[in-house]
Amino acid sequence: MPLVTAFGEVGFDHTEAMSKWQDQVELLHRLLPFLEARHLLVVHCRGVRGDSGDCEFAIRSLLFHLKLGGVPQSQRIHFHCFTGTKSLLEIWGRQQPNTFFGFTRVAATFNKNQVAALRAVPDSKLLLESDAPYFASKKGGHSTPFTLYETAEILAGHRGVDVSHILKITTQNGTSLYKKE
Known part of the structure; x- marks a missing residue:
């Protein structure tokens, strides 16, 4: 359908039993x-x-x-809830350079390798995410889009920048990435 502009969220959930992983691979290849x-x-x-x-x-x-399924390097990608390391970020970026990386409040629990990845994301590829309703706000209860500010505070702390900088660049990035072409 011509009005559909985003495809997903697709990927792998290895919190599921290993016996289900092949089903996830097969589904991905049917969707791609x-x-x-x-x-x-x-x-x-x-x-x-x-x-x-x-x-x-x-x-x-x-x-x-994704490579096996024919996803080109030029494909625009939003990597939702990225929790990988800097080396994974670099590998991904070399193979899929048009990827933007989203971060949620989970960044508050990142280990040093994950923080290094968060710091390595270029400003032009950084996204804020609430992933509502899955992550509780620091005030308790389910997250909402209103928790984006809390997430921005976490990212700003890890990156050593002002919260306003995070809010500005992620707004620009999200607007650019999700605009209808």
Whole structure:
């Protein structure tokens, strides 16, 4: 349909039983033929419970399957809820350079490798996310879009910049990324 501008969220959830992983791969490969260059591809990866939090296997696997599925390097991608390391960010960026990376309040719990990745995201590729209603605000209860400011505070702290800078660049990036072409 011509009015559809975004495709997703697709990816791998390795918090599911390993017996379900192949089903996720097969579903991804059934969906990818419907992806068009005009679409924004929204991807998400979740790693195995209890891993270091960086989702390394899931992210590397998704990148491999996107390439195998014919996703071109020029594809615009929103990597939703990125929790990977700096090396994963660099690998992803080399293979899919038109990717923007979204971060939620989960960044408050990042380890040093994940913080290094957050710091390495260029200003021009950074996105704020609430992922409402999944992450509680610091006041408690479910998150809402109003928790974006709290997320901006977390990102600003990790990046050593003012909150207003994070709000400005992420607003520009989101507006640019999600505009209808």
